[in-house]
Amino acid sequence: MTEQILAKPFLDVLRGQRELVPPIWMMRQAGRYLPEYREVRAKAGGFLDLCFTPEFATEVTLQPIRRFNFDAAIIFSDILVIPYALGRAVRFEVGEGPRLDPLDTPDKIATLKPDADFSKLEPVFEALRRVRAELAPKIALIGFCGAPWTVATYMVAGQGTPDQAPARMLAYRHPEAFATIIDALVENSIEYLVGQLKAGADVLQIFDTWAGVLPPREFQRWSIEPTRRIVMGVRARVPDAKIIGFPRGAGALLPAYVDATGVDAVSIDWAAEPSLIRERVQSKVAVQGNLDPLALIAGGTALDRAIDDVLENYGRGRLIFNLGHGILPETPIAHVEQMIRRVRDYRS
Amino acid sequence: MTEQILAKPFLDVLRGQRELVPPIWMMRQAGRYLPEYREVRAKAGGFLDLCFTPEFATEVTLQPIRRFNFDAAIIFSDILVIPYALGRAVRFEVGEGPRLDPLDTPDKIATLKPDADFSKLEPVFEALRRVRAELAPKIALIGFCGAPWTVATYMVAGQGTPDQAPARMLAYRHPEAFATIIDALVENSIEYLVGQLKAGADVLQIFDTWAGVLPPREFQRWSIEPTRRIVMGVRARVPDAKIIGFPRGAGALLPAYVDATGVDAVSIDWAAEPSLIRERVQSKVAVQGNLDPLALIAGGTALDRAIDDVLENYGRGRLIFNLGHGILPETPIAHVEQMIRRVRDYRS
Numbered sequence: 243m244t245e246q247i248l249a250k251p252f253l254d255v256l257r258g259q260r261e262l263v264p265p266i267w268m269m270r271q272a273g274r275y276l277p278e279y280r281e282v283r284a285k286a287g288g289f290l291d292l293c294f295t296p297e298f299a300t301e302v303t304l305q306p307i308r309r310f311n312f313d314a315a316i317i318f319s320d321i322l323v324i325p326y327a328l329g330r331a332v333r334f335e336v337g338e339g340p341r342l343d344p345l346d347t348p349d350k351i352a353t354l355k356p357d358a359d360f361s362k363l364e365p366v367f368e369a370l371r372r373v374r375a376e377l378a379p380k381i382a383l384i385g386f387c388g389a390p391w392t393v394a395t396y397m398v399a400g401q402g403t404p405d406q407a408p409a410r411m412l413a414y415r416h417p418e419a420f421a422t423i424i425d426a427l428v429e430n431s432i433e434y435l436v437g438q439l440k441a442g443a444d445v446l447q448i449f450d451t452w453a454g455v456l457p458p459r460e461f462q463r464w465s466i467e468p469t470r471r472i473v474m475g476v477r478a479r480v481p482d483a484k485i486i487g488f489p490r491g492a493g494a495l496l497p498a499y500v501d502a503t504g505v506d507a508v509s510i511d512w513a514a515e516p517s518l519i520r521e522r523v524q525s526k527v528a529v530q531g532n533l534d535p536l537a538l539i540a541g542g543t544a545l546d547r548a549i550d551d552v553l554e555n556y557g558r559g560r561l562i563f564n565l566g567h568g569i570l571p572e573t574p575i576a577h578v579e580q581m582i583r584r585v586r587d588y589r590s
Numbered sequence: 591m592t593e594q595i596l597a598k599p600f601l602d603v604l605r606g607q608r609e610l611v612p613p614i615w616m617m618r619q620a621g622r623y624l625p626e627y628r629e630v631r632a633k634a635g636g637f638l639d640l641c642f643t644p645e646f647a648t649e650v651t652l653q654p655i656r657r658f659n660f661d662a663a664i665i666f667s668d669i670l671v672i673p674y675a676l677g678r679a680v681r682f683e684v685g686e687g688p689r690l691d692p693l694d695t696p697d698k699i700a701t702l703k704p705d706a707d708f709s710k711l712e713p714v715f716e717a718l719r720r721v722r723a724e725l726a727p728k729i730a731l732i733g734f735c736g737a738p739w740t741v742a743t744y745m746v747a748g749q750g751t752p753d754q755a756p757a758r759m760l761a762y763r764h765p766e767a768f769a770t771i772i773d774a775l776v777e778n779s780i781e782y783l784v785g786q787l788k789a790g791a792d793v794l795q796i797f798d799t800w801a802g803v804l805p806p807r808e809f810q811r812w813s814i815e816p817t818r819r820i821v822m823g824v825r826a827r828v829p830d831a832k833i834i835g836f837p838r839g840a841g842a843l844l845p846a847y848v849d850a851t852g853v854d855a856v857s858i859d860w861a862a863e864p865s866l867i868r869e870r871v872q873s874k875v876a877v878q879g880n881l882d883p884l885a886l887i888a889g890g891t892a893l894d895r896a897i898d899d900v901l902e903n904y905g906r907g908r909l910i911f912n913l914g915h916g917i918l919p920e921t922p923i924a925h926v927e928q929m930i931r932r933v934r935d936y937r938s
Contacts, residue, residue: 454861513841548807
């Protein structure tokens with residue numbers, strides 16, 4: 243893909259080169275902290291209407307690029323579009339999280355169709371094409387999916403819970419049944435990610451938001467192994483595909499994740515321990531992160547110090563500057579500007 | 591204290607000796623999964639009435655020892671008794687967590703009294719004396735407090751929240767004001783823990799349930815440093831005091847915690863990474879943990895395998911077998927018995 247050659251400096255970092263000024267973007271950068279987003283959101287109706295109307299999805303994807311000139315755009319979508327394409331009911335209710343029909347017994351799981359209806363995801367591909375066409379060549383376009391474990395936690399519980407106990411319990415009690423959900427997600431995520439690359443994505447990110455609740459054996463089986471299969475499956479069809487993993491909360495399990503999955507970079511959360519990351523992660527792959535989103539809300543000297551910590555901890559290696567998790571709706575835009583200035587003025 | 595010499599094998603592990611059969615107890619072992627606990631709980635009225643009535647607190651502390659013959663009893667109490675003794679309103683509402691009047695501005699924090707009224711905690715000391723008198727000498731009695739960071743998160747927010755954002759935000763915006771809460775908690779926790787040792791506790795545990803939400807700099811300042819001050823302060827008055835730390839979710843920050851605080855042992859959560867723990871934690875202190883409480887609910891072969899993982903990961907070093915967090919109310923008693931049999935039959 244020609245775009246991959248052009249989309250510097252973001253892709254250079256994934257390809258093995260350190261940038262003097264780290265590329266920067268923010269998880270959930272197309273979001274409620276932006277007035278222009280809230281305006282489109284109000285027009286679109288429901289959250290899924292926003293995801294599945296290419297005109298709207300394109301617009302909100304581009305908004306943070308126009309305003310902040312970030313080094314990467316991430317397609318506006320949601321990790322639950324795969325269960326949706328698998329025929330599961332997915333609803334987003336205002337002020338609550340997502341709601342699905344729980345898939346919490348082996349009998350219910352047996353009804354799950356193995357193949358997604360990809361025509362339902364065509365609007366995402368169309369939005370990617372439109373964004374890529376409008377985006378300056380030097381800006382990377384990121385496609386994404388949820389990791390099977392994280393998507394499965396929502397499919398099993400029907401919603402988010404404090405530590406995703408329902409899926410963990412099902413995986414203990416009925417590992418074979420649970421594996422059929424994971425397998426369906428692996429296969430369809432490969433297809434979906436390849437589709438996103440074909441539609442113009444330069445890079446892919448796999449969000450495993452709930453990886454941190456798993457004990458080591460389960461982390462290996464339900465986070466590392468399915469992610470490894472996705473990375474291999476995508477590369478079997480797009481050999482030079484660049485992939486970022488984000489097993490949030492993996493802590494000291496992160497080196498094993500990096501070694502086994504074959505990702506080109508990992509996103510790290512704000513609680514990561516710097517020397518472990520430098521010695522056993524950044525020595526092998528690029529690192530993306532990891533400002534505490536609360537520091538971005540706090541602003542002032544606390545924000546400057548938190549930014550400097552990220553730059554000093556990871557700036558001597560391959561770094562993509564980002565938050566440790568998504569930006570929160572109450573974040574002042576002036577603080578985002580303060581962050582971007584400070585990162586772009588940085589010279590290690 | 592004579593009891594410390596007698597309370598083997600638990601104390602032997604803390605003193606540096608590996609036991610062939612690891613001592614075993616469970617966090618929250620006096621709890622709602624036991625019918626005899628629910629009976630006393632119903633008689634006592636409110637949760638704080640249960641904590642502050644020595645007759646009831648003694649009874650529920652001893653119940654799991656009688657039923658399971660654990661190697662340690664932990665005094666029935668709560669980490670919020672210190673804010674209570676500091677004059678803060680603390681309520682436990684049925685089916686909800688604790689509720690306090692939020693201390694979320696510098697002005698409100700300025701009204702906090704520095705000294706607890708320890709007469710309010712006399713019932714806890716009395717319960718410790720009664721438990722120690724009834725407990726077989728070989729069984730250890732554990733006193734405890736919450737770590738200042740964790741207690742402060744509840745005092746600031748007035749309740750538990752998904753990632754204790756209110757306290758993290760206050761600490762970013764008003765670190766000096768936040769430090770006055772921490773300082774009050776450090777000083778009064780030292781006094782409280784020394785009081786517990788004098789009343790018959792053989793060991794102390796410091797619960798830092800919310801340590802895992804802190805970035806490294808904040809972890810150092812708000813978790814490690816106050817815990818270090820408590821350990822030093824207690825040992826200044828009781829030189830041979832044995833102390834277990836539990837910075838839940840500390841991940842790869844755990845070795846720094848162990849090195850700096852001077853604790854004799856750490857409790858580890860179920861997501862800990864075994865090689866890091868063995869090489870950089872268990873090489874220095876005893877390790878307590880770390881069965882996933884959900885595996886204990888699941889039972890069957892999943893439970894056996896999870897128990898074996900703990901024993902194989904940590905059984906060749908100094909291990910106190912425990913859960914990675916408190917036992918959950920829906921846990922079947924038969925599964926607890928299955929766990930105890932398997933651990934006590936274990937020979938490494």
